[in-house]
Every structure is written in structure tokens, then in C-alpha cells.
Amino acid sequence: MSKLLTDLIEALRCLPGVGGKSAQRMAFHLLERERERGLRLASALEQAMQRIGNCTRCRNFSEEPVCSICASSSRDRHVLCVVESPTELAAIEQATGYRGQYFVLLGRLSPLDGLGPEELGLGLLTERLAEGEIEEMIIATNPTVEGEATAHYLAQLARAAGVKPTRLAHGVPLGGELEYVDRGTLAHAFGSRQSL
Amino acid sequence: MSKLLTDLIEALRCLPGVGGKSAQRMAFHLLERERERGLRLASALEQAMQRIGNCTRCRNFSEEPVCSICASSSRDRHVLCVVESPTELAAIEQATGYRGQYFVLLGRLSPLDGLGPEELGLGLLTERLAEGEIEEMIIATNPTVEGEATAHYLAQLARAAGVKPTRLAHGVPLGGELEYVDRGTLAHAFGSRQSL
Numbered sequence: 001m002s003k004l005l006t007d008l009i010e011a012l013r014c015l016p017g018v019g020g021k022s023a024q025r026m027a028f029h030l031l032e033r034e035r036e037r038g039l040r041l042a043s044a045l046e047q048a049m050q051r052i053g054n055c056t057r058c059r060n061f062s063e064e065p066v067c068s069i070c071a072s073s074s075r076d077r078h079v080l081c082v083v084e085s086p087t088e089l090a091a092i093e094q095a096t097g098y099r100g101q102y103f104v105l106l107g108r109l110s111p112l113d114g115l116g117p118e119e120l121g122l123g124l125l126t127e128r129l130a131e132g133e134i135e136e137m138i139i140a141t142n143p144t145v146e147g148e149a150t151a152h153y154l155a156q157l158a159r160a161a162g163v164k165p166t167r168l169a170h171g172v173p174l175g176g177e178l179e180y181v182d183r184g185t186l187a188h189a190f191g192s193r194q195s196l
Numbered sequence: 197m198s199k200l201l202t203d204l205i206e207a208l209r210c211l212p213g214v215g216g217k218s219a220q221r222m223a224f225h226l227l228e229r230e231r232e233r234g235l236r237l238a239s240a241l242e243q244a245m246q247r248i249g250n251c252t253r254c255r256n257f258s259e260e261p262v263c264s265i266c267a268s269s270s271r272d273r274h275v276l277c278v279v280e281s282p283t284e285l286a287a288i289e290q291a292t293g294y295r296g297q298y299f300v301l302l303g304r305l306s307p308l309d310g311l312g313p314e315e316l317g318l319g320l321l322t323e324r325l326a327e328g329e330i331e332e333m334i335i336a337t338n339p340t341v342e343g344e345a346t347a348h349y350l351a352q353l354a355r356a357a358g359v360k361p362t363r364l365a366h367g368v369p370l371g372g373e374l375e376y377v378d379r380g381t382l383a384h385a386f387g388s389r390q391s392l
Contacts, residue, residue: 001286004259041207050235
């Protein structure tokens, strides 16, 4: 097989969920039928990888110094939602009607991986809370051990600044069947039952 | 979401089997963790889309005028396998021990789509057969209506040049269960039963 073709197949494997077979199928598909779009993908990739940085205010992906959410005048400046990564920010934007601001940690507290308060930009977050505009901080870190530890730390930070910390509700997912819910979640949902 | 990011997500959808959700996951994955490999993919794509053409002898993908298979002195010059596309050539190379030459039609006879003998390079193929080296032509077009029509046409071409045409065997796939084989295939396998 031609060298450029094997290079392309190898390079396509950097995409998540793409193994050798899919990569080969993608390469042949582009070469046989979609060269124009393949070239557009190459330039979109290059532009994105080189020019997308982080917003100086919320640390979300942005090619401008301040991202469109932080710059928007129509978003609520009294609520701040803290997430681990831009992926989670996008999920919340797409699933909920949330119209407040965000702060992206780009990680979670994990001393073993060298991720402390400094790497998570907590200095920037503290400054933000000190501005006095924010009244509620929604902590939307993942419900993992490290995510929970981070949430605990963030809650202390919020209280110290006189801001009310809240956490996403945990429990049985909508449409889930009790029989198939894991024991930890079920125990938590049982303990946090709410009156009707 | 940033414009470069939405552009990248849109561009990733040109890959086969990649919809909106996967494209978003791929874009975030590359931005968060694999910028270096993302840039390498961009350059591999650009190189491949711009520089891969077709071998002047067999019409397979190649960045050289003559591809490595046609240029190789260790491949049998008496057998020629005709396939519809480079994808099928790659499948045969990877699955079988075939050591002969190839010819790629880059399509199949389909007058309604404007694909006639000229588009399939049958002039080039006729010249190749006229060289007199080839003794057997293995016709490996797909077992579809158009593939069969193409096979029929190719067989006539071969006979006219004094070359023996052969066709891949059809029948029940290895490991398949008779119960689940489609009726056409089963009828064909039954009719072409072989003595043990």
C-alpha cells in the first residue's frame, strides 16, 4: 500500500473509537469519494489545534481571549456552574436551560497526577468569587471519588467567599429500572428520598 | 461554542459512520488530550488528499506513476485480478496469499450513472491483455447485479484476447449457518454443489 495512505490510516487512529479497520475504511472513503471534504477537514483540524486556547475568564475552549458565554450580556451573572472539562460544559449547555456563567477546572483535584488547586485555576476562581457578583455556585464535577473530593474543596471555597454552594442531584436516572441501578446509587437515592 | 470548534465538529462528519455526537466527542478528545496527533492527522490528510493519484498501469491508489505492486519484480506477471475499487484490492491483499497483478476499474458498468467501458479504463485493460504475458484473469467484481454484468463483459474481453477468465466462487460463507443464509446464495450453492 502507498506510504501516504498507510500514514493516513495510522494518523486516523488518534480519533477515539477508531481502530485499524475503521481507519482504513475512512481513508478509502475520503480518497474515493470525498477529497474536497477531506481537505476541508485537514484545514479545520489545523486551525482548531493551533488557534483554540482557553478563555481567560472561565478557561473554556475559545479562540478569543474571552469566550462568547463570558462576553454575553444576556447570561445571568449571579450563578456560576463549575465543571471539570469543556465536554461537560457542552453537555450542560445542550441538555439544560441553564443561562448562567461557567468555570472550567480542566481537571479535578488529584495530587498523585500533580493536579492541585493551582493547576485547576482555583486562584482565578477565588478572584471571580471575590468580585461579589456571584450568589450561587453550582458544583457539577463528576460523581467519582476525585470529583467528590473536588466538590468538597470547592464548597469550602464558596462558603469562605460568602457564596452559596449547590451540587447536582444524585439518584436513579430517569427511565432507569431499579433492578439495574448500581447499589451505591440506589442506596444514595434511598437515603435522599424526597417528600411528595 | 467557539466557531473553530463548531467548524471542526461539522468537518469531522465527512468521515463514514461519524454523526454529530461522535464528531463532538472526537473534537473534544483531540483538543483536550491529543493536539500533537491532531496536527499530524491534519497534515497526513492534506498530503494524502492532494498527492495520492492512480497508478498508470493498474489504476490503484498511488503517489508514484507506477504503484509498488506493479513495480515489484517478485509478483507473478501471468495472473491479473480485476477489482472494482482499491478497497477490494486491499481486502484481497490482506486475506489471501495472492501474488499476481491487479487492475482496478474504479467503478462498475452502470450506464445510468454514466459509467461505461471508457470510465472503467477498459481500453487500458485491453492493451494490458494484448501484451501477451497474462494467462488468467481473475474477475473479482462484487456479486451485485451491476458487478455480475461487469464480470460478464470482462469475461468476453478476456476470451477475445485469448486469456482464461475465472470468477471468485460464490456459496455459503465459512462459519455461516444454512438457516441464516439468504435464499439466493443458498440456491446458488445448492446448484453449484461439488463432488467430495
